[in-house]
Amino acid sequence: MRTSDKHTKIIEAAITVFARKGFFSARISDIAKEAQVADGTIYLYFNNKYDILISLFEEEIGKIILEVKLLLEKETDPRKMLHIFALHHMQLMEEKKELAEVLQMELRQSNKFMKEYRNTKFIEYVDVVSAIIHKGQEEGVFRKSLLPGVFKRAFFGALDETSRLWVLSPDHSYTIDEAARQISDIFISGIMTDS
Amino acid sequence: MRTSDKHTKIIEAAITVFARKGFFSARISDIAKEAQVADGTIYLYFNNKYDILISLFEEEIGKIILEVKLLLEKETDPRKMLHIFALHHMQLMEEKKELAEVLQMELRQSNKFMKEYRNTKFIEYVDVVSAIIHKGQEEGVFRKSLLPGVFKRAFFGALDETSRLWVLSPDHSYTIDEAARQISDIFISGIMTDS
DNA sequence: GAAAAATGAATGAATACACATTCATAAGTC
DNA sequence: GACTTATGAATGTGTATTCATTCATTTTTC
Numbered sequence: 001m002r003t004s005d006k007h008t009k010i011i012e013a014a015i016t017v018f019a020r021k022g023f024f025s026a027r028i029s030d031i032a033k034e035a036q037v038a039d040g041t042i043y044l045y046f047n048n049k050y051d052i053l054i055s056l057f058e059e060e061i062g063k064i065i066l067e068v069k070l071l072l073e074k075e076t077d078p079r080k081m082l083h084i085f086a087l088h089h090m091q092l093m094e095e096k097k098e099l100a101e102v103l104q105m106e107l108r109q110s111n112k113f114m115k116e117y118r119n120t121k122f123i124e125y126v127d128v129v130s131a132i133i134h135k136g137q138e139e140g141v142f143r144k145s146l147l148p149g150v151f152k153r154a155f156f157g158a159l160d161e162t163s164r165l166w167v168l169s170p171d172h173s174y175t176i177d178e179a180a181r182q183i184s185d186i187f188i189s190g191i192m193t194d195s
Numbered sequence: 196m197r198t199s200d201k202h203t204k205i206i207e208a209a210i211t212v213f214a215r216k217g218f219f220s221a222r223i224s225d226i227a228k229e230a231q232v233a234d235g236t237i238y239l240y241f242n243n244k245y246d247i248l249i250s251l252f253e254e255e256i257g258k259i260i261l262e263v264k265l266l267l268e269k270e271t272d273p274r275k276m277l278h279i280f281a282l283h284h285m286q287l288m289e290e291k292k293e294l295a296e297v298l299q300m301e302l303r304q305s306n307k308f309m310k311e312y313r314n315t316k317f318i319e320y321v322d323v324v325s326a327i328i329h330k331g332q333e334e335g336v337f338r339k340s341l342l343p344g345v346f347k348r349a350f351f352g353a354l355d356e357t358s359r360l361w362v363l364s365p366d367h368s369y370t371i372d373e374a375a376r377q378i379s380d381i382f383i384s385g386i387m388t389d390s
Numbered sequence: 391g392a393a394a395a396a397t398g399a400a401t402g403a404a405t406a407c408a409c410a411t412t413c414a415t416a417a418g419t420c
Numbered sequence: 421g422a423c424t425t426a427t428g429a430a431t432g433t434g435t436a437t438t439c440a441t442t443c444a445t446t447t448t449t450c
Contacts, residue, residue: 006399022307024219028436038401040438049436105304108359112217112300147369150357150377157356158349164303165348174342182345186382201425223410233427238411 007045010035011059014052019098023053023106050114057107060099061121064092068128078136083184085129086159090180093163104164126156158183202240205230206254209247214293218248218301249312252302255294256316259287263323273331278379280324281354285375288358299359321351353378 013035017026028049032039046052068088075081093100110117129152136142162179166172174182208230212221223244227234241247263283270276288295305312324347331337357374361367369377 022304025308027434039436040402041400043437044399105307109217109300109304111363112215113220146381147373147377150369150374151381153357153360154353154378154381157352157354157359159352160356161352162345162348164352168306174345178342179345182342183349186341186346186349222408227428234410235412235428236426239425244410 006035006037006041010037010042010045010052011056013037014056015060015098015102018053018056018106019101023049053106053110054114054117056102057110057119058121060103061125065121065125065128067092068125072128072132078132078139078141079184079188081132081135082129082155082188083180085132086155086184087177087180089159090163090166090176093167094176097167100163100167104160126152129155155183155187158187201230201232201236205232205237205240205247206251208232209251210255210293210297213248213251213301214296218244245308248301248305251297252305252314253316255298256320260316260320260323262287263320267323267327273327273334273336274379274383276327276330277324277350277383278375280327281350281379282372282375284354285358285361285371288362289371292362295358295362299355321347324350350378350382353382 010031013031014026017030017034020026021030028042029039031052032042035042042052046055068085071084071088072081075084107119107122110119130148133142133146133148133151137144137146137148159180162183163176166176166179205226208226209221212225212229215221216225223237224234226247227237230237237247241250263280266279266283267276270279302314302317305314325343328337328341328343328346332339332341332343354375357378358371361371361374
């Protein structure tokens with residue numbers, strides 16, 4: 001048993017501090033204070049500052065993938081599956097705003113300062129979308145001309161940017177659920193008036 | 196006249212260095228070396244490291260807005276306008292990979308470490324999209340139920356994420372123009388098989 | 391079961407180093 | 421030779437990381 005689970009406590013503190021200040025501006029002493037732990041204690045659980053960030057990515061994205069795959073198991077209609085993915089992603093970003101900020105900001109530029117680190121977990125997550133598209137094409141529900149590699153990025157990008165700004169901005173003229181619905185509708189049916 | 200335009204030389208060097216290392220890992224001495232200028236010279240043209248980044252944002256996004264607005268002037272069909280925006284954005288990211296990386300990575304988290312800085316130029320850019328949607332709704336071409344505030348973010352996010360990964364990854368099974376076409380098609384017509 | 395010994399988790403002050411910024415000096419320009 | 425522009429070594433600050441020490445808990449001994 002991890003004694004009183006300091007590992008988790010530090011990860012959670014790091015999420016809060018990285019969200020507030022960004023990885024580089026965050027000080028180890030900030031994280032230590034937030035976790036109610038001495039600076040040195042952090043080095044009993046992590047090798048260095050980067051290691052905290054990587055552990056955070058792996059563990060948290062791992063959880064997200066498990067969750068969404070579980071939800072998708074119950075559904076077979078590719079259209080509904082896309083909506084489930086959208087809704088789950090957006091709700092998650094809303095529920096865990098701090099985690100959302102860290103993933104959206106730091107994850108993307110992590111390859112800049114950590115040369116060796118390949119974020120396979122993140123790729124695995126986005127590939128859930130391309131699997132849905134592939135299934136839809138097999139079943140003749142989605143156009144065969146769609147490039148799943150383009151679609152997964154476009155769909156993920158749309159969700160991520162929308163939730164990112166929703167979390168940032170204070171005025172909410174629409175709910176997260178509405179936004180998720182709009183986005184999956186746009187992607188599934190387009191935006192033209194029915195004719 | 197800015198003497199031999201060192202200002203521009205430094206901005207261009209900064210784009211290269213920030214793209215390679217990210218803002219925080221980039222050293223002033225790296226930028227100076229890239230610009231073939233002494234470290235101290237940079238402080239004759241900019242107040243500090245942050246100031247280089249802000250100037251870079253303002254000047255480069257300013258140029259992009261002018262360009263795309265000029266292109267859009269010639270077109271009145273909102274569907275075609277969306278495609279023009281998409282294509283221009285993607286082509287730009289391809290032509291100026293380094294600038295693309297800096298804008299995509301650093302712009303988004305700039306509000307973290309520069310508390311006071313509000314990026315109005317960026318908002319202005321994305322609002323070009325919501326203006327197109329609004330026009331399309333007025334003309335009855337786009338559904339009235341669309342929320343322009345959601346759409347602009349989703350559309351921009353889709354373009355940005357797709358071009359981001361296209362620039363990053365070495366294998367290109369599709370061209371930038373194909374990707375732009377796919378994305379505007381998806382948004383305009385959806386992904387369902389024609390029935 | 392009380393006292394002694396061993397353990398290792400936790401601490402936080404001290405260290406070491408990287409790097410943004412300054413400024414005395416030099417080079418260029420008219 | 422006065423003024424502008426450029427240089428790059430020196431300075432100072434901030435903070436990641438280390439490590440000698442503390443102390444609560446567990447194990448051993450009688």
